[in-house]
Amino acid sequence: MKKRDKKQLLPGIVVAAAISFLVFLYAPVDLYCSNISEFWFDFGILIRASLGLFLISTVVLLLIYIVLWLIHPVLYRIGLAGGFLGLICTYIQGNFLIRNLPPLDGTTIRWEEYTFLRTEDFILWGIGFVVVVLMYIFLKRDLLSKTVMYLSGGLTLMLLITAVSVVFTSGALQEKVHYQYGADEQFVMSEDQNFVILLLDTVDSRTITELLDEHPEYSEVFRDFTYFENTVGAYSCTERSVPYILSGDWYENDEPFDDYGKRVYQESPLFQTLQERGYNMELCDSELYMDTELMHMFSNIHVVDFELSSYTKFAKPLLKLIGFRYAPFELKKMCTFKKAAFAELLQVENTPEETSCSESDHVFKSQLDQQGITVEDSSKKFKFIHLNGAHVPYIYDKDMNIINELDGTYEQSAQATMVGAMDYVEHLRNSEAYDNTVLIVMSDHGYNGSLGQSGEATWMRQCALLLIKGRNEHHDTMQISQAPISFEDLQEAYVRLLDGRRSDEVFDWKEGDARERRFLRYSFLDDDHMQEYIQTGYASDMDTMIPTGREYNR
Template sequence: YNNAMSGYAYTEHSLPLILSGEWFENKEPFIDYRNRIFKSSPFFNYLREQGYTLSNYDDEYKFEKGVMDGAFNNITYTKSSLWDRSLFNTRIIKMVGMKYAPYVLKPYCWFNVSMLKNQEMGSKDEELFSWRNDDFYKDVQEDDITYVDGKRFKLIHLMGAHVPFYFDKDVNVIDDADYYTSIESSMTVTMAYLNKLREAGVYDNSVIIILSDHGYNIEGEAVKVAQKNENETGRQHPILFVKGLNESHDLQVSGAPISYEDLVEAYYKLMDGAASDDCFAYKEGDQRERRYLLYKYLGEDHMVEYVQTGYAGDESTLVPTGRVFDAK
């Protein structure tokens, strides 16, 4: 589906919408909304009623102890501490220096923020999930997929083509990685996982949805103003692939005007046996307006509503409605 619209520009708000179809409009604290969706969205409750075991592989969200008890079968709580205080302080100073140090000193302040994770210490009874493409790719190559009885739902959230860019098409870490090589690495990882499902004999009998939670603005910095340059493909235009149960044919492309608020209804249809080209109410050639709530990065307390009146990636048809949603 090459004409899909995300609901938000960033992951934090996109994921709950994808899992529930319920919009967040700053009417309640976001953490309350997020926890409610992940703990007991109607879709998750339906899966449990149907006998599904739910697993969530994600390190985007951190939940306080006790909040998600019973929600996912693979959840584990860890307590982190610092093993080298001076090293931690040095890295924090470098982070601060990136903003406040004189320009001539900034090259000495840069470091990979993910290195802070090397200082997390906790329970080693469970291997904690990492969203990095190379970590997941290594696991897929080394570990077999175990066939078990019963129905399983898995939400796997990977880094994909997210900044910072690390990878080439073979998932090697390189210095000159960019958005396009990161996309290629994402496809390499995805195909490796799908091949594992085939080898395990569970590919045909699985509904598989591959999507990005939002699009990406290739040029310039993250969103600075509500309306971006009309010549840019913005963050409202994500990728979406769907495979139904026992569905086997060459890749098809649909320009149906899909909104991510449609996804939950599509999940139900797919689990009931609908084909990938029949799981949405809208078909190619249909006309509709699709909602989009845009906010600046770290400025989610002020959301601006748009409607897409045309193709998802066309910002000239992304029209503000005049409505805003501000946190109280």
């Protein structure tokens, strides 16, 4: 004890702080700044929670090092070497071995399909262990402690500079403005004219074609519609697809996405036409970009305050989110959490009495069945309603009863969402608003299998659903068109529908026509990288989806 100097604890302090900084400050800040739009809470809430975890972790690790130091200097040096090994491997794990991680989008993760991650971990930690052991053997005890201290401190300084830069350049410090999308008028129609887009997420036209063959009653419900079976969408995933559906303006990673979102809604030909024609516009899609300038375009959007109900409960999903990216493979399995984990901690303040929209198909159908569709003497109405559709998790059976997601399938969810859409059509048909309503039932993109099953082709989700009924349109049976339609044609189709054209008159393209249709393929796991394809044949023909070689990267 006489030979021990308290200065020997300095490396332990640095390593303890370095590990805590990486895991509890840098990691959550980096995750937040890279996915700002995915979180409802402000940066201030995150940093307060992270600082609390950082302080607790630093104190606990420092106490461990003090105990090791008091027991024996050898144990202390072994602890320093072990801490350094954990620091370096965790840093590499969370920043360089992340491209092949499964998505946290609600999909049930089949870990047996990701065993290669275990192999990566084994190689990383094996090499790291050998390096640290060699350092322990060949570096004298004081030199080992100083080397570990300087390397840990240097890494922490580098991460601190990176984190500060990312915070200021990502817009994370900008206070979020929160909105509630009111639903009180969701089922109220105008006796004049109505234009409704019912968007069902991730519904593939190939699956719907199979359902129509198996269930002739579907065609009866949609008898006044035209089903454009040969339709090619625009993008692989929702975030890019929906703005394009509403604006017709391609996003090519050439500007910040929020800037694009603000611009395209202000300049949307559809919205401009609706406003010019005196339509009252309602929006039920909480994932769309919104700010105080845009909200005035829509009658059902209100500014509210969001508060965190509990920092203690907030720590659990935050730790799991960090662990999912930075922890070794076997620990990652313990770090999955349900999609709504953060949303459940949201506490809405200053809320209007109006009920809020839900993107749940089950809630939408329940509210519709309870309230029915009513008609009032009011201005023309436009409604854009975005439901979860066949998106994961698969929590419905074919009749839209809620089941365990482990028992659900994509096909069941697709059938359930069509049951909900048919319920909406029937309610509308039984109201006085049916004939004066344009109704488009569509999806934002198709579906091409789950991750791990079909590789890159997973994201080739070009087969979008498109069903259209014009005002005063009636058929004896549902029409099926094989015309080569693209989402590029939607803006002109909207205007023609507003002019009173039938569904079979809104596109210039006819069956048998040959054309090239553009599609931008990307993964929401890597949306900074998009590849352009041209469909030269039928929408579902994968052999005629030709890459042009053009990429749009940011």
